[in-house]
Amino acid sequence: MGNLFGKKKQTRVTEQDKAILQLKQQRDKLRQYQKKINQQLEKERLLAKQLLKDGKKEKALLLLKKKRYQEQLLDKTENQISNLERMVQDLEFAQIEKKVIDGLKAGNDCLKKMHEVMSIEEVERIMDETQDAIEYQRQIDDMLAGSLSQEDEDAVLAELEAITQGDVELPDVPSDKLPEVPEATEDKPERERPRKKSEREMLAA
Amino acid sequence: MSFEWPWQYNFPPFFTLQPNVDTRQKQLAAWCSLALSYCRHHKLYTLDVMEAQESPMFNNKKIERKLSMEAIQVVFEELRKKGNLEWLDKNKSRCLVMWRRPEEWGKLIYQWVSKNGMVNSVFTLYELSNGDDTEGEEFHGLEEWMLLRSLQALQTDGKAEVITMDDGKGVKFF
Numbered sequence: 001m002g003n004l005f006g007k008k009k010q011t012r013v014t015e016q017d018k019a020i021l022q023l024k025q026q027r028d029k030l031r032q033y034q035k036k037i038n039q040q041l042e043k044e045r046l047l048a049k050q051l052l053k054d055g056k057k058e059k060a061l062l063l064l065k066k067k068r069y070q071e072q073l074l075d076k077t078e079n080q081i082s083n084l085e086r087m088v089q090d091l092e093f094a095q096i097e098k099k100v101i102d103g104l105k106a107g108n109d110c111l112k113k114m115h116e117v118m119s120i121e122e123v124e125r126i127m128d129e130t131q132d133a134i135e136y137q138r139q140i141d142d143m144l145a146g147s148l149s150q151e152d153e154d155a156v157l158a159e160l161e162a163i164t165q166g167d168v169e170l171p172d173v174p175s176d177k178l179p180e181v182p183e184a185t186e187d188k189p190e191r192e193r194p195r196k197k198s199e200r201e202m203l204a205a
Numbered sequence: 206m207s208f209e210w211p212w213q214y215n216f217p218p219f220f221t222l223q224p225n226v227d228t229r230q231k232q233l234a235a236w237c238s239l240a241l242s243y244c245r246h247h248k249l250y251t252l253d254v255m256e257a258q259e260s261p262m263f264n265n266k267k268i269e270r271k272l273s274m275e276a277i278q279v280v281f282e283e284l285r286k287k288g289n290l291e292w293l294d295k296n297k298s299r300c301l302v303m304w305r306r307p308e309e310w311g312k313l314i315y316q317w318v319s320k321n322g323m324v325n326s327v328f329t330l331y332e333l334s335n336g337d338d339t340e341g342e343e344f345h346g347l348e349e350w351m352l353l354r355s356l357q358a359l360q361t362d363g364k365a366e367v368i369t370m371d372d373g374k375g376v377k378f379f
Contacts, residue, residue: 013368013377020327021368021375028331028373092326 020091027084030077037074041067208246211239220270222279236272236280241289245304250348254281254298301350310355314344315364318378327368327377330356 044067051060213219213235223229243262244252254277257263264271272280281300284290288306293299314333318324321338332338334352339345344352356376359365368375 012366012379017327017377018368018370021329021370024327024329024332024375025370025373028329028336031336032331 016091016095020088023084023088023091027081027088030081030084034074034077034081037070037077041070041074044070208243211235214239214265215268217268217270220265220272220276222273222276233280233283237284237287237289240280240284241302241304244302248346250302250351251293252300252302254278254300303351307351307354307358310344310347310351311359311362311364313342314352314355315359315378317342317344324378327375329373329375331373333376 044063048060048063048067051057051063213232219232219235223232240262244250254274258271258274258277263277278297281290281297284302285292285300289303291301291303293301317339318326330349330352334345334347334349344355347355353367353374356365356367359378360367363379365376365378368377
């Protein structure tokens with residue numbers, strides 16, 4: 001069943017994946033083999049004990065020799081497993097490295113394409129045009145700012161003149177009528193009120 | 206941690222199929238959940254009907270009651286309708302029990318894979334169900350057919366791909 005599905009999307013499983021799988025399968029087999037030997041060792045150890053108890057030293061010795069040999073086998077399989085695992089890791093890492101390189105390549109290509117779009121002459125031209133535009137804008141600004149400042153100056157001059165001319169008349173008018181009278185009337189009740197309040201408080205106390 | 210039996214388990218009439226339709230419905234539902242949780246507790250994936258009848262699941266020795274073969278068939282048929290059971294043969298003597306649906310198993314496995322940063326890696330089925338790395342995971346010791354089903358469920362989601370090689374199967378997660 002899995003095969004049917006697998007064929008449809010075969011693209012996603014690469015040759016490397018298959019190689020890794022093969023290595024891992026090999027490792028699994030070795031693991032199973034180890035388990036088997038371990039069990040045998042345990043059995044034989046018990047058997048050897050039994051034989052010693054029964055006084056069959058010769059046989060026990062033979063069994064121990066066999067056991068020793070199997071232990072060596074176990075060591076060998078352990079080595080093989082670590083070999084296989086290292087191989088798997090190397091493969092996996094190589095795949096990662098490949099991806100990194102692919103990524104770098106893609107970035108590089110993209111950069112190249114971008115550079116094609118932005119040639120140096122183009123950039124120079126654009127920068128020149130920008131400079132021109134800035135210059136143009138500044139001229140407009142200057143023109144606008146200049147006319148404004150001219151107006152300002154005129155206004156300032158006019159004001160100055162007005163002040164110096166009306167030096168005698170102007171201050172007299174407000175000081176006599178407007179500012180003093182309303183200020184005085186407004187101030188007094190404000191000052192009186194709090195006093196009244198405090199008096200009331202005093203009384204109440 | 207021992208298995209917790211439902212109260213009905215010590216109730217003798219529970220072991221006889223009830224004639225009343227409503228009562229029977231409830232009884233069957235209780236048997237179904239008992240069977241599923243029993244299998245879940247003991248991590249059973251394949252059942253032999255004959256053996257099941259003798260196992261504590263359908264045989265309460267304390268009150269000396271056991272479910273009859275016909276009743277077991279009815280219960281199993283009910284489970285099959287719910288999608289938790291599949292017969293392995295025409296005689297209905299052996300069956301697969303799915304106390305967790307393949308999709309759920311797949312989800313669990315995928316969670317483990319992504320948690321360990323092993324997406325995009327290749328695994329052998331043996332490694333997943335019996336490897337040292339999965340020791341202590343719920344799916345450790347999962348039977349191969351169940352594992353394969355859950356991986357196929359993941360495959361339809363595009364999260365995994367089962368690889369078939371000359372000797373044995375593998376899977377790659379995405």
